[in-house]
Amino acid sequence: MSKRCSICNKGPITGNNVSHAHNKTRRRFNPNLQKIRVLDENGRVTREYVCTRCIRSGKVNKVPVRQIPPTV
Numbered sequence: 001m002s003k004r005c006s007i008c009n010k011g012p013i014t015g016n017n018v019s020h021a022h023n024k025t026r027r028r029f030n031p032n033l034q035k036i037r038v039l040d041e042n043g044r045v046t047r048e049y050v051c052t053r054c055i056r057s058g059k060v061n062k063v064p065v066r067q068i069p070p071t072v
Contacts, residue, residue, distance in 0.1 A: 003030055005051040006038075007059050037063040 004011045010031045016024040033049040039061040040046055050060050 003033070004049070005031060005033060005054060006048040007050055007054040010051050010053075036060070039063050 012028045012030045014026060014028055017027045018024055032052045034052060034055065035047055035049055036055065037045055038048045038050065045063050054060050055062070
């Protein structure tokens with residue numbers, strides 16, 4: 001799994017774990033990526049890793065879920 005958003009190119013950043021005794025150890029903050037079906041500009045459906053901020057702000061054209069007809 002790539003740790004970059006395919007829309008905004010957001011990737012991991014680094015910071016510190018800080019304990020109660022104020023000991024600092026390095027850590028990574030990974031973006032919240034979701035694998036979703038995206039409709040591209042040519043009308044094709046692809047699966048891409050997109051961060052949740054791009055999904056929420058509407059930068060991505062999500063493909064609607066296929067409706068299965070009920071069997072009677």
